[in-house]
Amino acid sequence: MSDDMDFEEGGTIKKFMFVNRKAPYGTIYALEGLEVVLISAAFDQDVSLAFVDDGVFQLVKGQKTDGVEMKNFSPTYRALEGYDIEKLYVDRESLEARGLTEDDLLVDVQVMSAAEMGDMMAQQDVVISF
Amino acid sequence: MKFAIMVSEGPYTHQATDSAYQFAKAAIAKGHEITRVFFYHDGVNNGTRLTVPPQDDRHVVNRWSEIATQNNIDLVICIAAAQRRGLLDENEAKRQGKDANNIAPGFRISGLGQLVEAGIQSDRLVVFGD
Numbered sequence: 001m002s003d004d005m006d007f008e009e010g011g012t013i014k015k016f017m018f019v020n021r022k023a024p025y026g027t028i029y030a031l032e033g034l035e036v037v038l039i040s041a042a043f044d045q046d047v048s049l050a051f052v053d054d055g056v057f058q059l060v061k062g063q064k065t066d067g068v069e070m071k072n073f074s075p076t077y078r079a080l081e082g083y084d085i086e087k088l089y090v091d092r093e094s095l096e097a098r099g100l101t102e103d104d105l106l107v108d109v110q111v112m113s114a115a116e117m118g119d120m121m122a123q124q125d126v127v128i129s130f
Numbered sequence: 131m132k133f134a135i136m137v138s139e140g141p142y143t144h145q146a147t148d149s150a151y152q153f154a155k156a157a158i159a160k161g162h163e164i165t166r167v168f169f170y171h172d173g174v175n176n177g178t179r180l181t182v183p184p185q186d187d188r189h190v191v192n193r194w195s196e197i198a199t200q201n202n203i204d205l206v207i208c209i210a211a212a213q214r215r216g217l218l219d220e221n222e223a224k225r226q227g228k229d230a231n232n233i234a235p236g237f238r239i240s241g242l243g244q245l246v247e248a249g250i251q252s253d254r255l256v257v258f259g260d
Contacts, residue, residue: 012250029138032171032211039242043250090217108138128257 014125020055021129025070030058033130034076041083048124049080049085050117051109055130056094059105073111077107091117131162136247138259140172141190142183143147147176150258151193158201165252166204167194168245169237171259177205179234195236206244241255 018037018122022029038117040047051059058074065072080086088109095101095111112120135154154164154229169176181191197204207217213226217238223231233239249255 014250016246028171028214035210036170036242036245040246043246044241045246045250089165093238118170128245128249129257130138 013046016040017048017050017069017124017128019050019129020058021053024058029130031073033046043087047085050089052091052094056090132252133157133162133164134252134255135167136257137169137173138171138173146258147190164203166248168248169207170211174207174217177207177234177237178217178232180232191234195234198236207237207239208232209239209241212239
């Protein structure tokens with residue numbers, strides 16, 4: 001890994017994957033996780049996002065949060081494209097277990113099996129889970 | 131090997147910070163280097179010097195301060211997460227017009243970029259969370 005990277009050149013690009021596992025509200029993990037994703041865009045790394053378990057709820061369309069007095073931050077996922085963060089991977093089994101399909105999601109994603117997701121994770125240099 | 135660590139949970143309520151500390155200690159004993167520990171989410175609470183655990187219990191905060199001083203580890207508390215949870219260093223307290231600060235020795239407050247940078251510059255970034 002880092003053995004063959006030269007920091008002097010300033011060109012180190014690593015594969016970063018942020019794994020979102022929690023529902024968007026109820027805990028702060030999703031919101032603070034998204035803050036890290038946005039910052040990572042400034043470092044010109046190869047960034048991808050994975051959504052598994054209740055994390056798939058983060059991408060559901062039509063979130064209304066007034067009743068729980070929380071800020072609806074889901075529009076930010078649509079803005080990720082503008083930060084050149086376009087690799088969004090969603091675990092198929094997590095969607096299906098929650099009665100969701102790709103049409104319920106507010107951004108374009110790549111839906112994949114747990115095995116495919118595992119392969120994606122194995123290719124990463126840095127995996128940070130929220 | 132150069133390790134960086136991320137701690138995502140608070141002291142005493144969760145095993146994550148204990149595991150992170152034990153990992154750091156074991157890695158150092160094996161001749162590895164811990165470059166940085168980044169405290170995020172409730173993990174920022176590991177850095178308040180006002181922590182007073184019962185005398186017969188481990189002192190999680192002091193333990194971090196000591197291992198960091200002895201091994202030149204950079205302990206970084208995320209500023210955004212810290213401000214939400216009432217952790218301020220002297221400068222931030224002044225800037226925010228607060229009458230106290232509470233950062234423990236060896237810790238510093240900085241931005242999320244420090245986490246991404248740790249991922250880029252270390253051989254492994256190990257996440258301890260829920």
